[in-house]
Amino acid sequence: MQITDMALLAGAGLLGGLCNAIAGGGTFFTFPALLAVGLPPVSAGATSALAIWPGHAASLIGEGGLLRQELGARPGRVAVFTLASALGAGLLLVSGDALFRRLIPWLLLFATLLFALGPVVNRWLARRQARVPPRVAGIAEAVVALYGGYFGAGLGVLLLALLAVTGGGDLRRQNVVKNALATLATSIAVLIFALGGAVAWGPAALVFLGAALGGVLGGRLARRVKPQVLRAVVVCLGLVLVWHYA
Template sequence: MDATTLALLIGAGLVGGACNAVAGGGTFFTFPALLAAGVPPVAANATSAISIWPGHATSLFGYREELRRHAGRLKSAAPAFVLGSLIGAWLLSVTGNGLFRQLIPWLLLAATVLFAIGPRLRSWIAPTGSGTLPKPVIFLIDLLVAIYGGYFGAGLGILLMAVLTLIGLSDVNEANAVKNALATIVSSLAVAVFIVTGIIAWGPGAAVLAGAVAGGYLGARFARWINPRILRAIIIAVGLGLSWIYF
């Protein structure tokens, strides 16, 4: 690996880790960088997941107060996210590169649209104003999101923010904290599957990892100072950008 490639991968990890902590979509930086380094698409996605995993985890230190307030939501969501992330990671390990490429832009676009219309859609689903969906529906939504996250991490943060909007968590910074915790569950279990199945490119992944560790914590601290409306606009813009690039 030459110096230019090394710098590219470290920089991608730094920006990707920060982006995931703030608005999601960090794989927009890490996945293309790994492809540019010569890693095949499926392996690049798995390597991106293991590289940015610490960014999700370290960002939680910046959200300790918010996580304590939403401990109940995290506990109730854990079973669906554990099961779904394992299913999604296994599916990636047996998927060919051709099908993988075809699904990416559609999944990203759907997640972005859902986030953009989330508040209005929640009002339509829960007209009584309670903002609470039935538990089986929440479990199914969580399971599908986790399968997506285990299969392909790009846009997971956007999709999680959309789901949290649908269940009534309207404050963006509060939702951002819960999003990072749930993303940590998904990425941790997916990484375990990728290691077992042997589809990680360890050399390039270590370079991205070095940047992602710092990026996750810095991003969480920066997110506190962003106006919620601006943060929502950033999330939507990142999602549309991801969709356009992959299309």
């Protein structure tokens, strides 16, 4: 691997970790960078998921009591989410590079729209205080978990919208449950990707190191940088990527 490729991966991880710590959207940096250094699409998706996984897990530090309260009381929810995430990751592996390559612009467009409209939709849902039947909510969670295992960009936005219409409690509880479910989906996907041999470990290490530093910097800059500004940057980047891969 050339030094320029190594710098690109570490830099993408840095930007991705920083954005994830403040507003989310790190996949928009890591996934294209992995493609740019020559990884096949499926391997790039799997490697990106692995590299940003610690960021999801770190968000749960100190929330053990609330997690047991929220998720421990609903083992069926956890089981369905786990199975659907595993299915999504398995579908990525069996779909192959050719199909995934054709889906990349559509997946990026979907994630970009989620990132752009998610806060507006979530506020609208919160004002309406809409609720959906438990069976419909379970199906919706399974679909979201399937997407999370397959690609995952914008997963947090989807989960927050889902929690808004399924009685997710106050904002802190919603965020904890959102982070927990996102971590669960990513963990299951990463395990399957690793067992399936889809992870490029060298590039993953470079992205991870950059993301770890970016997460630390993002935590320190969170009060100085407006999330709306970073969100706008990520949305613009997403649209450029959609145009590039179309």
